[in-house]
Amino acid sequence: xxxxxxxxxxxxAVPLPIENVDTDQIIPARFLKATERTGFGDNLFRDWRYNPxxxxxPHFVLNNPLYSGKILVGGKNFGSGSSxxxxxxxxxxxxxxxVISSFFADIFRNNCLNIGVLPVQVSPExxxxxxxxxxxxxxxxxxxxxxxxTVEIMATGAREPFDINGYxxxxxxxxxxxxxxxxxxxxxxxxxxxxTPL
Amino acid sequence: MRxxxxxxxxxxxxxxxxxxxxxxxxIDRHLVHEVTSPVAFLGLKSRNIPVLYPExxxxxxxxxxxTRNQQLPVADPLSANQLxxxxxxxxxxxxxxxxxxxxxxxIVHVIGPENGITLPGATIVCGDSHTSTHxxxxxxxxxxGTSEVEMVLATQCIMQxxxxxxxxxxxxxxxxxxxxxxxxxxxxxxxxxxxATGYFVEYAGEVFENMTMEGRMTVCxxxxxxxxxGGMMAPDEKTFAYVKGREFAPKGADWDNAMAYWSTxxxxxxxxFDKELIFDGAAIEPMITxxxxxxxxxxISGAIPSSENAGSGxxxxxxxxxxxxxxxxDSMLGKKVxxxxxxxxxxxxxxxFRAFTDLVRGRKKAPHVTAWLVPGSHKVDAAIRSEGLxxxxxxxxxxxxxxxxxxxxxxxxxxxxxGKYAVSTSNRNFEGRQGPGARTLLASPLVAAAAAVTxxxxxxxxxxxxxxxx
Numbered sequence: 007x008x009x010x011x012x013x014x015x016x017x018x019a020v021p022l023p024i025e026n027v028d029t030d031q032i033i034p035a036r037f038l039k040a041t042e043r044t045g046f047g048d049n050l051f052r053d054w055r056y057n058p059x060x061x062x063x064p065h066f067v068l069n070n071p072l073y074s075g076k077i078l079v080g081g082k083n084f085g086s087g088s089s090x091x092x093x094x095x096x097x098x099x100x101x102x103x104x105v106i107s108s109f110f111a112d113i114f115r116n117n118c119l120n121i122g123v124l125p126v127q128v129s130p131e132x133x134x135x136x137x138x139x140x141x142x143x144x145x146x147x148x149x150x151x152x153x154x155x156t157v158e159i160m161a162t163g164a165r166e167p168f169d170i171n172g173y174x175x176x177x178x179x180x181x182x183x184x185x186x187x188x189x190x191x192x193x194x195x196x197x198x199x200x201x202t203p204l
Numbered sequence: 205m206r207x208x209x210x211x212x213x214x215x216x217x218x219x220x221x222x223x224x225x226x227x228x229x230x231i232d233r234h235l236v237h238e239v240t241s242p243v244a245f246l247g248l249k250s251r252n253i254p255v256l257y258p259e260x261x262x263x264x265x266x267x268x269x270x271t272r273n274q275q276l277p278v279a280d281p282l283s284a285n286q287l288x289x290x291x292x293x294x295x296x297x298x299x300x301x302x303x304x305x306x307x308x309x310x311i312v313h314v315i316g317p318e319n320g321i322t323l324p325g326a327t328i329v330c331g332d333s334h335t336s337t338h339x340x341x342x343x344x345x346x347x348x349g350t351s352e353v354e355m356v357l358a359t360q361c362i363m364q365x366x367x368x369x370x371x372x373x374x375x376x377x378x379x380x381x382x383x384x385x386x387x388x389x390x391x392x393x394x395x396x397x398x399x400a401t402g403y404f405v406e407y408a409g410e411v412f413e414n415m416t417m418e419g420r421m422t423v424c425x426x427x428x429x430x431x432x433x434g435g436m437m438a439p440d441e442k443t444f445a446y447v448k449g450r451e452f453a454p455k456g457a458d459w460d461n462a463m464a465y466w467s468t469x470x471x472x473x474x475x476x477f478d479k480e481l482i483f484d485g486a487a488i489e490p491m492i493t494x495x496x497x498x499x500x501x502x503x504i505s506g507a508i509p510s511s512e513n514a515g516s517g518x519x520x521x522x523x524x525x526x527x528x529x530x531x532x533x534d535s536m537l538g539k540k541v542x543x544x545x546x547x548x549x550x551x552x553x554x555x556x557f558r559a560f561t562d563l564v565r566g567r568k569k570a571p572h573v574t575a576w577l578v579p580g581s582h583k584v585d586a587a588i589r590s591e592g593l594x595x596x597x598x599x600x601x602x603x604x605x606x607x608x609x610x611x612x613x614x615x616x617x618x619x620x621x622x623g624k625y626a627v628s629t630s631n632r633n634f635e636g637r638q639g640p641g642a643r644t645l646l647a648s649p650l651v652a653a654a655a656a657v658t659x660x661x662x663x664x665x666x667x668x669x670x671x672x673x674x
Contacts, residue, residue, distance in 0.1 A: 111401060
């Protein structure tokens, strides 16, 4: 499934300065029962966001009208645990297009890249600067520039480069996915399969 | 050039190296379950393409299946709908499907090895992070997301950057009541849940060599909980003996050819790892977790560490203990336990039921404890009965449920109520993992058994020393 192109994103950001945010928190297992990939945003961070009676928990950041934007900023080791791509779908469906953290779990990072959400890994120090900037002004803007591979805190001008492999970068810029690539090498794959016993 | 076990298997499956990008990796066998596959099949439909190699694909229902009355229609309409979708998708694409009640049905990571789908030197993926289990056979096995499930269905390949190599060596003799689960929880507590992120782990040393295949599966299963993409062990005579004769394992001349390849699957002397860790097996005691990630574990006789050791994660650490309603410095021994869960892809195999049964033999379940004993598969269930374990369990006041993932992730009705404490042999103690508000203490089948009969967190060694009552 091709996805949105990503070039440069300038937006305010939602801070979640908690470490080891696992995918069970991003979307609890009991909400994985759909057979389509839409609608998961309503249950993003469900049990941190809502009480058991479905009333919003006022102190959770997604329920605080001061914070909004297309960028989610999370603590170290974001997206650990279950491989459920539903976690990335929930992040996307809620409206985020980019997640910034000082460290990502592998599978969550891949899942994001595969659906057009850009995971941006920054240094722990820069992450702290971002959290401080948002704390000072909740509407402060960040700019994520994929062609240049930089993220900038607009208010302070502080900027840091980030890594992404060249192949994935092209995909994100153009909205291509891996399946398009793989389908184009079918003959090579069937030759390989023929030499590979079951 | 000297190669690691991981390099040998990975490199032999690379179809193409993408410049400045990932490797295109050929996947020998693909396991599919109901939760992470429907959207992938939907993708095939929208592209109007078939499953490329249905004979390399195997489907089972496990994540949200009920563990009682499986002969009846599934009550939850959403779950029923997802199960129906898998059955239809498998049927449409010619994929073997082992649904509810099928003799080969069970948790995907239990039935793979049981049926000879899991082989040394193979690449195996599944839309489930505990796919790392299959590394116990010397396979490269890892969990993938749904977009990747679609890739493998469509092309039998996946695009992955090659992980770095880590070796974890543990020699020495394990102490009494220290099981493979304890070894794994010990490693995770030493490394943290992100300590092996970016790596593929090889486990080496006499502790792992001495383990049964079931024990090796438990260790490899938990590789993901330290952030590793997967973990693997070199296959040996135990591995080959386990695989031989199983339905989907090679036979006759194919077996001989396979053995010729499998016997090369070990790390060459002097091969280089990006990171090496060495632990002493004799230093490990039965483990238990006290927090909300699997890295928050300790020896069962220890005290909950101070948040001062948590560094920048202090606030997160305190939030975690608040969720558990525990305090820094607390001993875990003697804490009241409401539920006990024996099962999951981590500890739902016959050996786990043997260990649990041995400890409860001649004792009685504590009256206030609710115990859910859930076999990993119908084959495990059959073995529990044929070995006479069921009689012992029933005598002690336990009942056996039907196979599935059950309370490990509580997608079915097996949910631990809010605020209650469960000693679980599963793999994750995340907030709400076993039900909203549930509090999970991860441990081995022996620690679970000790909790089940005493009603509190108990050192199993204490019961093993006095085990003469009948």
